Amino acid sequence: MKQSLFETRHKAEWERFALALERLEHGKDTAQVSAFPKAYRRLCQHLALAQERGYSSFLIDSLQQQVLRGHQQLYRHRSRLGAQIISFILADFPRLVREEWRFVVVASLLFFGSLIGFAVLVYLFPQLIYNLIPAEQVREMQGMYDPVAGHLGRSAERAASEDWVMFGYYVMHNIGIAFQTFASGLLMGVGSGFFLLYNGMIIGAVAGHLSEIGFGQTFWSFVIGHGSFELTAIALAGAAGLKLGWALIAPGRLTRGEALRLAAQKSVLLVCGVMLFLLIAAFIEAYWSSKTSVAPLTKYTVGAALWLAVAVYLLLAGRTHHAPE
């Protein structure tokens, strides 16, 4: 068949398809959507025919464009956001954490190990703090947790609007650190390892120092509540980063690129969970931990309960299998 005959025969069909495409792309009236897959496949057939018969580049290119646009409309990676979010929170996230327990254990050892290690070291050798943290920041830190001053955290007993300020600050600062810890895992895991050790060191050194100079009560009662979510989240972000790095170091039977892609798909889910944890942590930190009217004992009790809740959630949630929603 000559090209011009082919064109005149199918022209009307192609124009209809172009109109349908236009509508779909602008998300307008999608009433004729049921006919779309068939029309799309017919267009694919026309393209194959045109290529096979050696028709001109203009015809083939324009058919190819139409097919490409049709392909974009017809094929999507499945996503049902609402149901997915709920099932992610209730089951998938803790399951994933347990599935990746090796990385989680390594990251936790690095982070909490360095935290506790430096806390003990600084407690025993008080001078050490000045080697780890600049003296100016140490003084600032002391000012914040001074029991005589009668306020906690970064500012005095605050108005509601100031809780907002701190909420915003905590969200940004903490999620920023978590993202950094995760993303630097791409450097063969070295970056994640470094940030885990480094953050553990800073937090541990501050904790050890403040306990040693007798500000322990104000400090520990302040951090125990949100620490459960915040510290766990940093460790999990590190685990996600280590997973990326490990995929590069030991890709198994896949190419490094492919192994990285597969690892990244899981890691990004971990990071979503981390963001959730940090949001909760920031909320607790801004609205609960900073309250000075609450007795320290209550804070310790609530804090212990929160730590227990995090552990129970990560270890037990999603153990039973439901039918798919």
Place this chain on the structure above:
Amino acid sequence: MLEPTAPPRKAPLDTRHQVETPEGIDLPLRPAGLMVRAVAFAIDLGIRGLILGVLFIALAFLGKLGMGLGSLLLFAISWWYMVLFEVLRQGRSPGKQWLGLRVVHDDGTPIGWSASLLRNLLRVVDLLPFGYCLGAISCLQYPTFKRLGDIAAGTLVVYSERPLSRPQLPEAEPRRCPVALTLSEQRAVLGFAERQAELSPARVNELAALLAQPLHISAPKAVSELNGIARGLLGPTP
């Protein structure tokens, strides 16, 4: 002895990335290179700076509440600007739209939440050690110009397709080709006729003269003869 059923496809010389659809059609995607992507990023950076500047000035009047909102906004815009635009606007942030780029999955489908989040989170690593060094190196050595975030997320930055306008074939008497043409030769002759308006007359003559001998047509009239063959291949125009 087994005969191959089809000749093995030769890798094209250009940078096209072929995606095979379930219908058995090969779709060519044109990945965008480093420079054009850098310009798109610079535009996005400028827009973000502008938005933040305006918002901070507005929020400064709100005092402490404004500061809290401001830091939330800074977080949202610096981490989520690209993600939201890419997912909600068919893979185009304003800078990419300006330069006619879009982000798609490796298989040509529109980018989704997880891939977009991943490629934009890993931007931090591409930035290392300064000014997108790692990203640029990865982009330059990867066949489809991927930065590290793209490799991990399985995404591709490609040129959006532009509408084509129908080329005018030069007037000529339709005629039959004296020798049998293969499909690719047939397309080459049609391509010659379709692209003639874009070429200088000297170049047209030069190209046609190359074909005069193998096609057994007279060299001085090679251009009009070739146009005639193209017309003949195309068939009568309505």
